[in-house]
Amino acid sequence: DTGVSQDPRHKITKRGQNVTFRCDPISEHNRLYWYRQTLGQGPEFLTYFQNEAQLEKSRLLSDRFSAERPKGSFSTLEIQRTEQGDSAMYLCASSLGWGNQPQHFGDGTRLSIL
């Protein structure tokens, strides 16, 4: 069990650029979640996958955001035309099943928009 891995750990980019983050869940975990956390707040749900199917998207996930999980393994989160308000920590979590199984989090990707 190597834990949930996220890459990169930090990303600094100029407003208007596109960015992509990667998450590798714990192997055999079929559920994968993305959350966003701003300073001083708890994480907020963005979207989740069961295997390769994206089952729910938050209203926070504007059309500039897209997430994929090809083949039900790793996942990517892309933000197009970044804005200042996108600056946050993006957290990925995975779990085996749902509800009664704990979610395990990665260390996150901190995005800073200049």
Add this chain to the structure above:
Amino acid sequence: KQEVTQIPAALSVPEGENLVLNCSFTDSAIYNLQWFRQDPGKGLTSLLLIQSSQREQTSGRLNASLDKSSGRSTLYIAASQPGDSATYLCAVVSDKLIFGTGTRLQVFP
């Protein structure tokens, strides 16, 4: 809409004290409740998961209780240590986690 509140927002105590962190939620229709620890600039570490049919869970110096009917959970930390300094987050579990804003704990020697 589910709302999760944590009190206090911040807490500073001397080493050795026993602590109680509070979490309340507005909708009792939850599957489970999970407590996490977050160190500065880091992700979340799961501490305890209480299933909806359970009243409490224990792990070492940590004990978490759940009262669904009143919409409350508490995290009890016994004999606090400086290494316990972190932000503690509770989250109610449905298909996804809904988090409170956390309690920032500082334990000084």
